[in-house]
Amino acid sequence: MEEEAPSTNSADKDQASSCCWDELASSLYAVKSPESFSYIKTYPCAVNPVIQVHEDIIALPLTGHGAEIIKQADKNANVQNGTQVALDEGINSVWKLDAKKFNLLNPDWSSFLRTGLDDACEGLGITESVDIQPYELLLCEQGGFYQWRHKMRETMRMVAMLAIYLPSAHQGGEIRLRYGGKRCTFDTSKSSMFTTRALAWSSNAAYDEEKLLSGRRLMLIYKIVDKSATENSSSHIDQPIEIVGRALHQCATKVPNFSAKIYLLDYHYPRVELILDKLKGHDRAVGDALNELCAGHGLHFFLGRLDTQRTTLGSSATDSGTCESLFSVELLDGFHGVHIAKNVLFTKDQLINDPHRDGRVADISPSFRGRLSRGAAAIICPTIHLPSYLYPPQNANFHNIILVVLRDIVYKPSAQGHPGDYLRVLREMVDSTHFPELSPGTFSKVLKWAWGKRYVSLFWKIISREIGLRVDPERMSAIAHIINADILENADIAQIQWDRYFSGVFCHTQDFKNVTLNLEIVQNRIRDDLKLSFEGWKKPIQQHIFRKKLSLNLGDVDYLLHSVMPAKESLDWVLNCIVPALRAQDRRDLLRMCICLLLERRENGSLANAKEIADKIILYTYRTAALETVDFDGEAYLSSLAKGFRDLIGSCLHAGLKTAVIMLLDASWTNIAPQHANPGALPLKECSANIKEFLQDLGGLLKDHNFPYISSTKEIFKLLIRRYVYAEAPTYPEKLPGWTHKLRGCGCEICLELDKFLQSEFLIKTEFSVGDTSHLKSRLPRDVFRFVHKPTEQRADLRVYWVYKIKGKEFQQDAESYNEQVLEFEKYFEALRNDYMQGLFGEADYRHLIMLEKVQNSEGQKQLKVAAAAARKKGLRMPPLSDSDDERSKKRRLK
Ligand SMILES: [Zn+2]
Known part of the structure; x- marks a missing residue:
């Protein structure tokens, strides 16, 4: 397919092609306004044909008895001969006898028929020498209807059809005739008991009846055939519309890659009236013909409005000697007149006619340019060019283009001759980033078409666009419907290949929850006997999508744990799906929450083996789930990742997963230690508030569960307290000699x-x-x-x-201020002063880091002194206390 805009096309310059465009233009000039494709006349004084069926005469107006005779004869008749051209769907209430099965006894009937034929020929404008041949006798009763479609090969010689409606009372059964986009309706019910009517219609028209509401309708049908034509010739009466069809066929086959051609219409139209129904005079005939015929030749028909502002004729360079003048057109859908694209550029050689030159318009504007600037046009382009209008700056309406394509696919049987073109168009459109969201109806139509044609990749593409977007019962029902119908037709239920319907759908990352819910909807709407098989197919797909999801959130994990995972396969789900996905994405926060959620399910009894699963997960992932240095980052402890780690430890302790907790704490120390290997390293300097809360929180937790002392826990506590908590201890003021005071100057x-x-x-x-x-x-x-x-x-x-x-006042003040700071500083340690911590830290570290033994005037120091004195009284030896703790010695100890 050409990538460029249609305006730049110049592939169709050879002589042969320009010739076929001329032919098309002249065939369009010749096309008749389809006013005269049907003709009806009432004959109040018509004769009775006197119909004889076997030995019986059918009375007119038709009676119940007469109808019975016809029905009986229809049953006796041989069933269907192979060459019939009628399509009869209301078959249960329609009976017909071909011409051999009945006789018309009244000798005056043939002269009446001649009159009817002459009237019909005049009414339809048939000038050739024609003959009339009886075709069939047709009876229709309540609920019945009759349809007639032209079949080209069998009716080469046939010019028109003539139906004579004989007196027979009925209601309803309106007749609709369609020809070249034009429609007519006729009502035969009025005075139907007494009246004979003749309806003639062109053999190219389509004949449809509404269902008969009551009574009966009896018709004699004749074919009007061209006497001069032979069975094999096509030189029968040349219907102008057929010539247009042939010309289009020529163009489409000889110049398959032309981009677009313009036929200028006779009249000018305001924007709102540029729509098929409102075209005037001969323009209407052209529009009707193109609208009817284009789809059958892989072409598409637009109406166009030439843009005054953008028309720049005559000024551009013309090196090749041909006129390359550009003009800009707004494209409208040929039928509805809805906007398709703007600013579509055309060159003069894309024009196939010049109404002025061709003597069609002697109107207002003498110059070609003048007409162009305000003109309207019919535009044809190959269907496969439709997507080329989607590119800027053409300001295309994507949605309208889709609708137009669908209308052709679904409602124009002739378009079925070019499914490959539509496939290319839809594929290209679906791939576009501008592809609009399809309404459920549209979605279902495209999908059905794609599946019907076995364009599975398009089918998958359309589903995959929608399935992850939202939970969508309507669209999913459409899919289920297609599956049901397809399996009904084709498949062995025992071995359904679900990938047939979905294989290409999940290649791309999808929203896990939406896809899962949507698949569930499909599962609920498919036939009951398919559900089990679908379930089996769905599970690995869900696992795949979960694993492949680009970014997971807690909603996904929660949803998976609570809604998707069947209890009996939960371990399988967790190990094959959740763990690899979380590990691959390095989402230790989610991993931790996932374990907590699982243990919650143990708590509420909704998952029997939750503890076992959680234990397994930790066994596989404890390195990922463990605490990292950066986990302390954050505005507040509660929102930090460290809090998630603490919760994980909490859940595990609560569930009695002691070994798991040991593994987690050991791995945490392994994670944290290297970043603090250098004694001066303080990577978490900004986070000391979070660290403090975390340590208190974790310490309380371990104490409550009387968790065994392990060295990694001890090291974590010691390290973090030393570097980030104890380091903030206030310094006891220095007492200066004599009258010396601290310096207070600013430098001035x-x-x-x-x-x-x-x-x-x-x-x-x-x-x-x-x-x-x-x-x-x-x-x-x-x-x-x-x-x-x-x-x-x-x-x-x-x-x-x-x-x-x-004298002395300055020191006294500093000491007071120091004491206040110590009081504040010491508050933190109160929560950690307990037997459990003492056991964890060991005596020396506990005295130093928790009791603040060396922090002058701290409450802890006093307590230790009191205890020491008491011990001395009892004759026990206690380690000596140092009096003060100056900055230098503190730093030394921290090392
Ligand atoms: Zn100063």
């Missing part, structure tokens, strides 16, 4: 002087001369220093102050 000139004073061990007071005292006062708190104004040497711009040190 006056502060340098100030610092010198503060640093001095011996200076008690000093003198400052400053213009503005506020800076100085802001650096020296009033309760540690005293300001005395020196009244002498007063100058307007200078003040002189004595500043005095107050």
Whole structure:
């Protein structure tokens, strides 16, 4: 298929092809407005033909007795001869006798028939020499109807049909005739008991009846045949529409890759009236003919509106000598007039006619250009070119194109001759990212067509587009319906190949939940005897989709655990599907939650072997599920991954999975330790708040379950507390010698002087001369220093102050502030001060890291001292305590 837009096509330049376009144009000029394809006349004084069937005469108006005679004769008649051209569906209420089975006894009937034939020929515009041949006698009763379709090969010589409706009372049974897109309806019920009517119609027209509502209808049917034509010739009366058909056939076969051709219509139309039904005069005949015929030749018919603004005739370069002028057209669907695409560019050599040159219009615009700029056109293009209108800048309406294609596929029997074209079109469209969401009805139609034609890849493609999008009972029912019908026809129920229907559907990543629910719907709607087989096929598919899903969420896991997984196969599901998927995606959070969910099912009794499964999962995945350093990241502990780990440990402890917990904690230490191998490494510096909560939480949990002391737990606690908790301990203030104070200057000139004073061990007071005292006062708190104004040497711009040190006050303040900090700092450790932790840490580490033995003035330190004193009283030896814990020695111990 050509990728480019139709405007650039130039494949159809050879002479032969231009010739066939001329032929098409002239055949379109010749096509008659199908006003005259049918003709009806009432004959109030018609004679009675006097129908004889076997030995009986059928009375008119028709009676019940007469009808019985005909029915009887129909039953006796040989069943169906092979050459009949009628399609009769209301068969149970229709009886017919072919011409050999009855006689018309009235000698005046033939002259009446001649009159009827002459009227019909005049009415239909038949000028050739014709003959009339009896065809059949047809009786229709309530509920019955009759259809007649032209079959080309058998009716080469046939020009028209003539039906004579004999007096017989009936209601309903409207007759519809269709020809070249034009429709007529006739009602024979009025005065049907007394009236004879003759209806003639072109043999190319389609004849349909509504069901007869009551009574009976009796008709004599004749064929009108061309006397001069022989059975094998096609030179019978040349129906203009057939010539158009032949011309289209020529064009489509000789120039199979032409992109589009334009036939300019006689009239101009406002946008709203550019629709088949509203075309005027000869334009209507052209539109009807193309609308009827195009699909049968693999072509598509559009109406087009030439765009005034975009028409740029005569100005472009014409190197080749031919006119390459471009003009832009808005494409509308030929039948409904709905928008298809805009700004579709055409060149002048895509035109197949020039109404002005051809003397068709002597109207307003003398120039070709003038007409083009406002004109309307009929456009034909090969069906396979439809997708080319989808590309920008043509501003195509995807949905309308799909509808147009479907209409052809479903409603135009003639389109069935070119299924491959439609397949290409639909495939290309389905592959497009702009493919619209199909309505359930449309979805079902396309699907049925694709399956009917065995275009399985298209069938799969369409399903796969929809099945993961949403839960969709209507569309899934359509699939189930197709499956039911197909299996009814073809398959051995014992060996259904479900992949036939779905094999290509799940190649791409799909939403697990939607697919599962949708497959369930299909399963519910297929025949009962297929359900078990479907179930067996569905399971591995679901597992496959789950494993392949690009990103999993808790909803997926939860849904799988609670809704999909049958209890008896749960271990299989977990090991073959959940675990590999979670591991592959490195989703330790989901893995942890999944185990928790499973253990929850043990708790509520909904899955008997939940504990065993969870244990198995951990055995396979404990390295993935274990704590990672980065798990502490997050705004808050509750939303961090570490909380998920803690919950996992909690669930496991609760379920008594001790070994699993040991494996998880060991693996966690293995994960965390390397990142802290360097003694100064603090990868979690920002997360100390989360770490604190986690350790308290985990510590409480282990204590409550009296979990055995294992070295990995101990190491995790020690490491995290040392680096991130204990390290934040406040430093006890330094007592400075003599009158020395801490430096308080900001670095400015006056502060340098100030610092010198503060640093001095011996200076008690000093003198400052400053213009503005506020800076100085802001650096020296009033309760540690005293300001005395020196009244002498007063100058307007200078003040002189004595500043005095107050001895011991500074240290006292620092110590108070330190004590407050220790109080705050120590709060954290209270939750960890218990026998369990003492056992876990061991005496020395517990005293140091939890009791804060070396943190001056801490409550823990005091308690230890009291305990030591008590022990001494009892004569027991306790390890000596150091008095203070300065910064340097603390750092040393941390190493
Ligand atoms: Zn300063």
